[in-house]
Amino acid sequence: MKIHEKIIETILFICAAIATLSVLLITVFIFKEGLPVLKSYGVFNFIFGKTWSPTNEQFGALPMIMGSISVTLGALVIGVPMGIACAIFLAEIAPKSVVKIFKPAVELLAGIPSVVYGFFGLAVVVPIIRTNILPIIQKFNPDANTSGYSILGGAIILAVMILPTIVNISENAIKAVPFEYKQGSLALGASHFETITKVIIPAAKSGIITSIVLGMGRAVGETMAVILITGNMPKVPGSVLDSVATLTGTIAMEMGYAGPMHQRALFATGIILFVFIMMLNIIASTTLKRVGRG
Amino acid sequence: MVNNTKIKVRNLNLFYGEHQALIDVNMDIMKNKVTALIGPSGCGKSTFLRTLNRMNDLIDGVKIKGDVLLDDVDIYGNESDLINLRKNVGMVFQKPNPFPKTIYENVAYGPKIHGIKKKSELDEIVEKSLKGAALWDEVKDRLDKPALGLSGGQQQRLCIARCLAVEPDVILMDEPTSALDPISTVKVENLLDELKAKYTIVIVTHNMQQAGRVSDYTSFFLNGKIIETDLTENIFSNPRDKRTEDYITGRFS
Ligand SMILES: Nc1ncnc2c1ncn2[C@@H]1O[C@H](COP(=O)(O)OP(=O)(O)O)[C@@H](O)[C@H]1O
Ligand SMILES: [Mg+2]
Numbered sequence: 001m002k003i004h005e006k007i008i009e010t011i012l013f014i015c016a017a018i019a020t021l022s023v024l025l026i027t028v029f030i031f032k033e034g035l036p037v038l039k040s041y042g043v044f045n046f047i048f049g050k051t052w053s054p055t056n057e058q059f060g061a062l063p064m065i066m067g068s069i070s071v072t073l074g075a076l077v078i079g080v081p082m083g084i085a086c087a088i089f090l091a092e093i094a095p096k097s098v099v100k101i102f103k104p105a106v107e108l109l110a111g112i113p114s115v116v117y118g119f120f121g122l123a124v125v126v127p128i129i130r131t132n133i134l135p136i137i138q139k140f141n142p143d144a145n146t147s148g149y150s151i152l153g154g155a156i157i158l159a160v161m162i163l164p165t166i167v168n169i170s171e172n173a174i175k176a177v178p179f180e181y182k183q184g185s186l187a188l189g190a191s192h193f194e195t196i197t198k199v200i201i202p203a204a205k206s207g208i209i210t211s212i213v214l215g216m217g218r219a220v221g222e223t224m225a226v227i228l229i230t231g232n233m234p235k236v237p238g239s240v241l242d243s244v245a246t247l248t249g250t251i252a253m254e255m256g257y258a259g260p261m262h263q264r265a266l267f268a269t270g271i272i273l274f275v276f277i278m279m280l281n282i283i284a285s286t287t288l289k290r291v292g293r294g
Numbered sequence: 295m296v297n298n299t300k301i302k303v304r305n306l307n308l309f310y311g312e313h314q315a316l317i318d319v320n321m322d323i324m325k326n327k328v329t330a331l332i333g334p335s336g337c338g339k340s341t342f343l344r345t346l347n348r349m350n351d352l353i354d355g356v357k358i359k360g361d362v363l364l365d366d367v368d369i370y371g372n373e374s375d376l377i378n379l380r381k382n383v384g385m386v387f388q389k390p391n392p393f394p395k396t397i398y399e400n401v402a403y404g405p406k407i408h409g410i411k412k413k414s415e416l417d418e419i420v421e422k423s424l425k426g427a428a429l430w431d432e433v434k435d436r437l438d439k440p441a442l443g444l445s446g447g448q449q450q451r452l453c454i455a456r457c458l459a460v461e462p463d464v465i466l467m468d469e470p471t472s473a474l475d476p477i478s479t480v481k482v483e484n485l486l487d488e489l490k491a492k493y494t495i496v497i498v499t500h501n502m503q504q505a506g507r508v509s510d511y512t513s514f515f516l517n518g519k520i521i522e523t524d525l526t527e528n529i530f531s532n533p534r535d536k537r538t539e540d541y542i543t544g545r546f547s
């Protein structure tokens with residue numbers, strides 16, 4: 001073998017090795033930095049502790065865990081029905097001319113940087129919650145109060161951010177349903193709507209579930225937009241109008257000024273996030289398998 | 295001949311955009327008989343069949359002129375109701391197309407759509423329809439299994455059962471055995487003989503022996519026109535038109 005071929009091969013090998021190694025390194029690093037805190041503070045105390053007060057060496061991560069869960073769930077509650085409805089509309093109902101306008105618009109959403117979403121949320125959604133939505137809620141619950149920086153605000157913006165993922169993947173899944181199924185249903189006297197709800201969507205459900213899981217992953221991991229909107233109060237929330245801090249937001253904001261102990265606690269928070277996303281992936285792949293077996 | 299006509303087709307012309315696929319088609323389809331449509335591929339048999347339950351409505355750019363009368367009511371008239379039409383005129387497709395649901399759910403789909411909710415009633419319909427399609431004995435122990443696990447021949451009979459379950463008067467079949475093995479084909483053919491006591495059947499086939507075996511009447515299509523329609527025995531033993539004779543004797547170029 002010529003020398004330059006040998007060199008190219010080696011370079012290729014190094015590139016491949018770096019990609020694999022970095023995953024490994026990141027994992028090892030996070031666990032190495034974070035595990036000692038988990039051990040000394042106690043895993044249980046860390047996960048279920050309600051007080052996050054790094055200056056007093058109190059590292060209860062429950063507020064952030066609840067923060068991430070609540071904002072993500074909220075985003076799914078708003079974004080999933082909207083995204084699936086949009087996908088059905090694009091794949092089955094809209095005339096071609098409308099699809100030509102709608103689809104690029106949805107895809108454009110995916111290209112907007114998250115800090116812009118965050119700024120939009122801060123400038124538009126947060127004030128609307130404070131001045132327009134709060135009075136409505138106060139009619140039912142006079143004690144309600146909010147600054148606008150809230151789970152609700154974060155959920156609304158995250159819902160829009162996960163729309164392109166849900167719409168695109170669901171739409172492809174719906175379009176991949178064989179025309180024969182649709183034809184068979186219509187030939188039995190089913191309406192278009194019945195055919196969509198009873199045949200097409202069930203046949204596309206594994207793709208639709210995939211889209212939801214990927215959207216959920218994006219919502220859990222989103223940092224910048226959430227920092228700007230949710231208020232970053234490390235406190236277990238009592239309502240959707242409360243401010244929360246999320247796992248990602250807390251790490252991003254506090255890492256810069258954290259002392260050694262605090263820093264390690266943030267790495268431990270990273271472990272929680274890591275496990276969180278792993279669990280999500282496992283749940284997703286097992287449900288997918290179950291659905292696939294039909 | 296008095297009042298034995300189930301469907302009357304009068305001066306039917308169909309265009310796919312600029313392309314005319316059916317030209318001045320006239321035909322009387324007899325009640326409780328099997329009518330076969332034969333002809334070379336691309337001559338408009340499937341297109342014609344789909345005009346009888348308005349499945350062509352799904353295709354963009356289709357224009358239809360002329361009348362199709364089902365029990366003397368124009369199915370393209372404004373007052374006619376598409377859902378009722380398709381309930382009365384069932385269709386079995388070339389490629390078996392059971393839904394990715396259980397065997398039971400496939401058969402119960404139509405009745406459920408049309409408003410039957412009671413489990414006992416649905417159970418009864420499912421059993422009756424599967425028996426009607428000569429499939430009951432093969433699947434009665436696995437009604438809750440996926441329909442896609444059945445063999446091709448069983449799938450096609452399931453599609454026939456699914457169609458029977460909504461109690462149509464007419465069943466349209468577009469080359470229903472072309473994707474099946476010979477044994478399954480015989481099963482479906484035997485079934486047709488039983489079904490015609492209750493239903494009016496129109497079947498497209500490219501297999502002339504099949505037309506000879508299963509049908510009472512045969513129509514020969516060529517380039518979007520009907521060349522002749524007659525009793526099947528006449529078509530095969532004594533065709534009036536030279537082109538029909540050429541086609542059935544295989545001398546067609
Ligand atoms: N969806 C369609 N769009 C345009 N042309 C079509 C369509 N379906 C069929 N055709 C044309 O109409 C003619 C008749 O087709 P078809 O009814 O499928 O014939 P057959 O079933 O006898 O083989 C053919 O020339 C075919 O190319
Ligand atoms: Mg055909």
